[in-house]
Amino acid sequence: EIVLTQSPGTLSLSPGERATLSCRASQSVSSSYLAWYQQKPGQAPRLLIYGASSRATGIPDRFSGSGSGTDFTLTISRLAPEDFAVYYCQQYGSSPFTFGPGTKVDIK
Amino acid sequence: QVQLQESGPGLVKPSQTLSLTCTVSGGSISSGDYYWSWIRQPPGKGLEWIGYIYYSGSTYYNPSLKSRVTISVDTSKNQFSLKLSSVTAADTAVYYCAGSYGSGSYDYWGQGTLVTVSS
Numbered sequence: 001e002i003v004l005t006q007s008p009g010t011l012s013l014s015p016g017e018r019a020t021l022s023c024r025a026s027q028s029v030s031s032s033y034l035a036w037y038q039q040k041p042g043q044a045p046r047l048l049i050y051g052a053s054s055r056a057t058g059i060p061d062r063f064s065g066s067g068s069g070t071d072f073t074l075t076i077s078r079l080a081p082e083d084f085a086v087y088y089c090q091q092y093g094s095s096p097f098t099f100g101p102g103t104k105v106d107i108k
Numbered sequence: 109q110v111q112l113q114e115s116g117p118g119l120v121k122p123s124q125t126l127s128l129t130c131t132v133s134g135g136s137i138s139s140g141d142y143y144w145s146w147i148r149q150p151p152g153k154g155l156e157w158i159g160y161i162y163y164s165g166s167t168y169y170n171p172s173l174k175s176r177v178t179i180s181v182d183t184s185k186n187q188f189s190l191k192l193s194s195v196t197a198a199d200t201a202v203y204y205c206a207g208s209y210g211s212g213s214y215d216y217w218g219q220g221t222l223v224t225v226s227s
Contacts, residue, residue, distance in 0.1 A: 001171070035213035044204055044220050045155065050213035057215075088155055092212025096170045097145075099155040 004100035019076040023089035033093035112218035126192040130205030148201040
């Protein structure tokens with residue numbers, strides 16, 4: 001099973017600032033099958049990025065993903081008020097699919 | 109646009125079987141290359157992947173739950189289901205059904221349903 005570690009646990013930033021979130025895998029994620037999700041309180045997760053760097057339908061271009069192998073990054077170029085949420089990475093390159101523990105982005 | 113909706117009891121007694129159904133609308137559950145999955149989230153915690161049933165009928169379960177989990181499909185009703193046996197308080201969570209086209213990244217999610225295990 002691939003274990004995903006996310007850092008930092010919490011990121012305190014102001015609107016307009018850049019957010020950089022990290023996801024590290026315990027072994028290489030095949031074919032860069034790495035996704036990022038955003039979750040707000042009381043809501044289901046929403047797919048942001050798949051295939052490590054492809055934006056899902058309707059996702060603003062301030063969200064970008066990068067990385068390969070064991071190290072992946074989600075960048076939010078300029079935080080909008082609606083971006084304060086918890087972000088999860090997920091690998092689907094090998095079963096069982098696994099999620100990281102999440103990074104909370106909150107308002108400084 | 110595919111939409112998913114979970115249904116089932118919100119309260120289950122310890123040692124009993126948790127049963128949930130996910131109704132798929134806006135598309136056929138048996139049309140090609142979909143992974144239909146269950147994912148859960150204990151209150152205040154992260155996401156745990158339970159397993160999937162592929163459109164072909166093959167299944168894969170999280171090894172940590174494998175002995176207690178069954179995921180099945182009813183194509184006539186456009187639904188898929190989760191059964192989790194011998195539940196304990198540790199199985200209390202919001203249960204989400206989710207769908208993925210072609211890969212395993214989840215494009216479609218239900219709203220989630222809270223299941224509490226308590227006597």
